[in-house]
Amino acid sequence: MGRNKFSQQEIKNIGKLLKLKNAGNRFQQKQVRHELRTKYEFNISDFNEPGKAFGEEELEDALKRGAIQILDDATIADMKAKRARDKAKDEAKRQQEAIASGEQTDWQQAVKEWEDWEKSQK
Numbered sequence: 001m002g003r004n005k006f007s008q009q010e011i012k013n014i015g016k017l018l019k020l021k022n023a024g025n026r027f028q029q030k031q032v033r034h035e036l037r038t039k040y041e042f043n044i045s046d047f048n049e050p051g052k053a054f055g056e057e058e059l060e061d062a063l064k065r066g067a068i069q070i071l072d073d074a075t076i077a078d079m080k081a082k083r084a085r086d087k088a089k090d091e092a093k094r095q096q097e098a099i100a101s102g103e104q105t106d107w108q109q110a111v112k113e114w115e116d117w118e119k120s121q122k
Helices: 008-023 026-040 056-064 073-100 107-120
Strands: none
Touching: 008 026, 008 056
């Protein structure tokens, strides 16, 4: 699931991208969906009816029914910063678990050991 809270400018940009998506060929549609997911964390599947195209009109409907909320820019910036911190924390935890289970090598530790070894050879 992606976000459901956006700034007014983001909604405007998402609307433009949805217009491009519905006017484009299959490849262009894939590119637009990718940009929506990666840049805005907007997943069409979170808001549309299965099997029905999702465009500007459906975006407006989602706004009207409250599925998508518009917040001020400062709140959105704070929300994005928190999501980034949470994502980094989750990734660090995942890495530590992978190292502990032997699934992954602690490359930072390996580099330190290598540098220590090189120093001891001089």
